[in-house]
Amino acid sequence: MSTLHVLSHSPFGDSRFASCLRVLGEQDALLLCGDATYALRAATVPFAELQRRGLKLFVLGEDAQARALDIPQWAEAIDYPAFVALSLHHDKVNTWL
Numbered sequence: 819m820s821t822l823h824v825l826s827h828s829p830f831g832d833s834r835f836a837s838c839l840r841v842l843g844e845q846d847a848l849l850l851c852g853d854a855t856y857a858l859r860a861a862t863v864p865f866a867e868l869q870r871r872g873l874k875l876f877v878l879g880e881d882a883q884a885r886a887l888d889i890p891q892w893a894e895a896i897d898y899p900a901f902v903a904l905s906l907h908h909d910k911v912n913t914w915l
Contacts, residue, residue, distance in 0.1 A: 820845035822908040826852035829864040834914045839867060847874035847908065849901065850893075855882045858889060868893075876904060 823846060829835035835857060842848060848868075850857055855877055857864035868875060869892060879895035882888075889895045896904065905911050 819909040821910045821912050822847050822904055824849045824913040825854035828853040829857040835864055838914050849876045851878040851881050855885055855887055858887045
């Protein structure tokens, strides 16, 4: 079974980001949206952790663009219709509120 994990809170504000990374399975994927896209700021611990792990990482493109963040080659920018498709592709969706 695969799970799509959706993070929308900044990785610098609390422990949700670290907690999510701890439970990600090999078949799981991670979607960064809202302030969670700040994890893509280069030269930060969250950025290094995402890069090191080689996750199936998706980013809502408009949220990264709104925050003037570049999306690295190892992540895939998606839009809202692709978010819906991604949700349907996985067995479960876990939103980290």
